Amino acid sequence: MHEMSLCQGILDIIEERAAADGFSRVTKVRLSIGALSHVDPKAISFGFDVVTRDTIAEGAVLEIDQPPGQAFCMACSSTVTIPARGQPCPTCGSHQLMVVGGDELRVDELEVS
Amino acid sequence: MCTVCGCGPGETRIEGSNDHAGHEHQHEHEHTGPDGKVTRHSHHHHGHDHHGHDHGHEIQPSRLIKVEQDILAKNNRFAAVNRQLFAASNTLTLNLMSSPGSGKTTLLVRTLTDLRDTKPMAVIEGDQQTNFDAERIRATGVPAIQVNTGKGCHLDAQMVTQALGVQPAPRDGVLFIENVGNLVCPAGFDLGEAKRVVVISVTEGEDKPLKYPDMFATADLMIVNKIDLLPHLSFDLPRLIEGARQVKPGLEVIELSSTTGTGLDRWYGWLGSHQPLA
Numbered sequence: 001m002h003e004m005s006l007c008q009g010i011l012d013i014i015e016e017r018a019a020a021d022g023f024s025r026v027t028k029v030r031l032s033i034g035a036l037s038h039v040d041p042k043a044i045s046f047g048f049d050v051v052t053r054d055t056i057a058e059g060a061v062l063e064i065d066q067p068p069g070q071a072f073c074m075a076c077s078s079t080v081t082i083p084a085r086g087q088p089c090p091t092c093g094s095h096q097l098m099v100v101g102g103d104e105l106r107v108d109e110l111e112v113s
Numbered sequence: 114m115c116t117v118c119g120c121g122p123g124e125t126r127i128e129g130s131n132d133h134a135g136h137e138h139q140h141e142h143e144h145t146g147p148d149g150k151v152t153r154h155s156h157h158h159h160g161h162d163h164h165g166h167d168h169g170h171e172i173q174p175s176r177l178i179k180v181e182q183d184i185l186a187k188n189n190r191f192a193a194v195n196r197q198l199f200a201a202s203n204t205l206t207l208n209l210m211s212s213p214g215s216g217k218t219t220l221l222v223r224t225l226t227d228l229r230d231t232k233p234m235a236v237i238e239g240d241q242q243t244n245f246d247a248e249r250i251r252a253t254g255v256p257a258i259q260v261n262t263g264k265g266c267h268l269d270a271q272m273v274t275q276a277l278g279v280q281p282a283p284r285d286g287v288l289f290i291e292n293v294g295n296l297v298c299p300a301g302f303d304l305g306e307a308k309r310v311v312v313i314s315v316t317e318g319e320d321k322p323l324k325y326p327d328m329f330a331t332a333d334l335m336i337v338n339k340i341d342l343l344p345h346l347s348f349d350l351p352r353l354i355e356g357a358r359q360v361k362p363g364l365e366v367i368e369l370s371s372t373t374g375t376g377l378d379r380w381y382g383w384l385g386s387h388q389p390l391a
Contacts, residue, residue, distance in 0.1 A: 002266055002267055002297070002298035002301055002302070005265065005267075005269065006184050006185070006301075009184045009185060009186070009187055009188065013180065013182050013184070013187075017180060021178055031184075037301075038300050038301040038327040039301070074362075085326035085327065085330050085360050086322070086323045086326045086330075086356070086359045086360040088359075095358070095359040095362060096362050098362075099330070105183060105184040105301075106181060106182065106183055106184060107180045107181070107184060108180060108181055109177055109178065109179055109180060109181075110177070110178045110180055111176070111177055111178075112175065112176060112177075112178055113174065113175040113176070
């Protein structure tokens with residue numbers, strides 16, 4: 001379950017910001033986890049609670065935004081929304097797709113005190 | 114992760130490197146209170162047991178901080194370091210990934226045996242436990258270092274950086290990184306490699322590219338191994354390739370058998386046709 005090491009990465013980012021911005025408590029963490037990223041948001045929620053125990057982010061609310069998968073279809077020259085990798089273009093059925101969005105894994109914002 | 118020495122949580126062990134389990138860390142830092150008063154103190158941590166602590170600060174109103182930082186930023190920084198090291202030694206580095214049992218190590222042993230007199234080569238072996246694979250590699254006369262990830266399910270870029278500290282990348286040669294056998298987790302972690310090679314054997318299901326699309330979407334080459342067994346199986350090879358190219362349009366495919374040697378010439382040709390990243 002690589003989500004655990006990603007949660008450690010989220011905590012590293014929080015602790016770096018805490019050192020830079022001088023806060024000592026995180027009450028909310030907003031993430032973007034794209035539909036085409038290699039990550040299961042449920043596993044992130046579980047891992048986050050485990051990894052943040054006894055840290056400044058313990059008990060913080062996790063809000064996960066899930067941007068939809070976006071791909072450019074080379075066959076019909078348009079940007080389309082796809083639910084998963086390997087799915088065809090919903091307009092023309094082609095698989096000649098290049099993912100252009102919805103694969104992000106990002107810490108967007110922290111609510112701190 | 115410990116920011117002092119860079120050793121991570123969990124149980125990663127790298128052959129030949131120092132044991133990071135028991136050393137002591139001191140973190141000195143300061144806090145500014147709401148009244149502007151600066152408090153400075155330090156904590157001792159032993160054996161990386163980072164306990165929580167209460168500073169007794171007054172409650173402050175909450176505020177929002179924009180971060181917009183990639184969760185994999187730290188991994189990507191180590192990957193960039195590895196890439197610089199590979200460029201400096203002019204090493205072509207390949208990240209080999211597959212399910213357990215696809216024959217990655219057997220393919221490597223055969224490759225190293227056939228090519229060891231033509232170019233410098235070395236191997237970084239990732240497994241949860243044991244040095245079995247590194248020992249198999251070293252029996253060919255090619256240097257190998259084992260990284261045990263403990264409970265970890267993939268290699269990350271920092272493990273590779275640490276391994277390179279013990280066994281530098283072969284100058285003007287090829288470094289093979291054999292990732293932990295796992296068709297899911299390694300896909301997300303850039304190790305600083307030039308190319309990614311996914312190995313699948315015909316004793317697995319032909320629908321794997323569609324079941325595990327992240328791995329195939331990030332691959333530069335798919336090696337279909339154990340094709341000498343095809344007469345005994347009902348494996349649908351065209352369907353495998355079609356599924357892989359649905360996930361990664363234009364994906365290169367090489368069919369081979371490490372046992373009989375069929376198709377190895379194409380694999381060696383592919384290896385010879387790729388240059389290290391500048």
